[in-house]
Amino acid sequence: MKFSTILALYASAKILPAMAWPGMKNIMAELEHKLAARQDEVGDGDGTDVEDSDELIGDLVTVGAVTDVAQQIQGVITGSIDGFSSEAYTTTVPAKKSAACAADTCCIWSYIAADMKKKFSGSSGRCNGFARAAVRMGFHDAGAWSKTSTNGGADGSLILAGEISRAENNGLQDIVSWTTSLYSKYKTYGVGMADMIQMAATVATVVCPLGPRIRSYVGRIDNSAPAPDGLLPDVNADAETLIQLFADKTIKTHGLTALIGAHSTSQQRFVNTSRAFDPQDSTPGIWDVNFYNQTLQPASAIPKRVFKFNSDVVLSQHPVVATEWNKFVTDQSDWNEDFSREYVRLSLLGVNNINNLIECTKVLPAAKTTYTPPDKAIILKWLAGQFPKLGKFLDSADKLNSTLLKSLGYTP
Ligand code: HEM
Structure with a gap:
């Protein structure tokens, strides 16, 4: 009608x-x-449309938003406050072991964020496999939760309870072991694993060129009891099942549509092992909207090497998702805005002390709002099917060059 x-x-x-x-x-x-x-x-993700997530979570439901930070979080997850921020330290960060650093909760996190930034980017300026895995790890820790769960969520249990042995976490082994070593390095400063995992995800996102600077909070409570099993999505599930799975986490379809865009940076390894390191759009390591466009296109219209997940395809075609999906195709800032808001929500699932959290967004690296790949010509040939061994090197985000191609036996 x-x-x-x-x-x-x-x-x-x-x-x-x-x-x-x-x-x-x-x-x-x-x-x-x-x-x-x-x-x-005509939704703008501001919490007023039927498909915008707007449900309160954790102690925002039981106690209300008492502190300034909790009020800010409530505003972010209901759409009245931006989920991203450019706030940065305006003074020099105190020395790591100083009394001034100990007196400022965010201080030690700026050292942790600096270590993460170094680990997550390569000489090409793109974000690497560790960054992508960190975003996925943030989702897999927090997302193992539903409205009926009594534990799980963003509680560090992915690492603390050994959830890495679950099949759904395959591929996260390297980031889990690196995050564990980073935790060992900093735990004497009183930092927690749940925060470490979520900070890794937000640092990784902004390290990816064009990625948003998502508001980042610390103070979550760690839990070494395993999260309920079966709450993470299956790549072969149908759209209705996926929509319901996320709805049970308080994430409605606009939020799901925004979050799934994290696959923009991705290079899968285990969905189809014969195509390991094939990307989910033609610009892996870059936080752009190509993914939304290319998921909609027939195979004949996209580079040969782009490998679409079935879950992304069925969601993009679902009538309740399609409008928002198409909106993101041409609107990077709309996507970044919606992703940030929804990631703040995701990063706080199962957190019942939101009133005790502290905002440390100021420790994040600066966002890169423009990016031109220095090795575009080589990447285009790889996308078209040449240089098959190159995928693994692209994963490192180091600049690809003719010396590397020759060392792999290719003629540049
Ligand atoms: C319908 C929901 C989703 C499904 C079925 C799904 C499934 C998958 C699968 C199968 C992989 C490939 C793993 C591999 O073979 O290496 C993957 C990668 C990834 N996922 Fe998702 N995912 C979903 C939602 C999300 C969300 C909500 C986020 C983050 C907010 C996310 C972030 C990522 C990232 C960053 C990667 C790339 C990892 C890498 O390159 O190592 N995914 N996802």
């Missing part, structure tokens, strides 16, 4: 109650639903 027809019917039904007939209640309900859906179509 055309939107103008819906509006006309709705208006006349509201204005002319005297004309009410049996069954009108149902028709009104359907019209209201269609109007809400229409609002959703």
